[in-house]
């Protein structure tokens with residue numbers, strides 16, 4: 158059994174309303190030999206003796222918290238692999254390359270990349286290992302981003318532990334699509350989530366119908 162900590166590197170209020178946290182929690186806990194718990198800025202210091210620490214990199218402003226979190230948790234989790242993922246990881250993991258062991262470059266649904274990485278696989282497509290790949294722009298160009306060709310409902314977190322104190326209250330988080338068909342040159346979202354993909358209307362209806370009941374008190 159592998160014990161993992163999934164960390165949102167800011168307050169619970171924002172983290173519990175972050176769909177990526179629910180996607181990862183749902184994805185990782187579906188493996189019978191993995192136990193994954195969520196943590197936030199308020200409680201991460203309890204984390205001890207984990208096999209992997211996964212931190213979602215949603216905003217560059219969180220980098221100050223992330224460095225503090227990793228420096229503290231390296232002491233209490235000597236065997237853990239520290240993994241970064243999320244939009245900032247896809248866009249540019251280099252500023253944090255001295256702190257993490259690996260970065261997932263892409264979207265984890267429809268792949269076993271997280272499972273393989275946690276179980277010690279190396280040389281995975283879509284993973285940047287700073288120690289192995291180096292820390293300059295040219296080395297980083299060798300990494301290939303991974304992503305599912307279409308967004309399915311299988312990897313969607315229908316059960317979400319949203320909370321009234323969350324940024325969106327006790328709302329069900331629904332992702333309609335990913336990426337954008339417009340091609341504004343300055344836009345990061347267009348690049349890191351290319352090609353744009355949208356969920357089918359019947360899938361959205363199903364998710365709303367099912368998800369609605371999971372958030373009822």
Ligand code: SF4
Nearest residue numbers: 337339340341344347
């Ligand atoms: S800024 Fe980005 S997300 Fe907005 S319309 Fe342009 S490409 Fe799409």
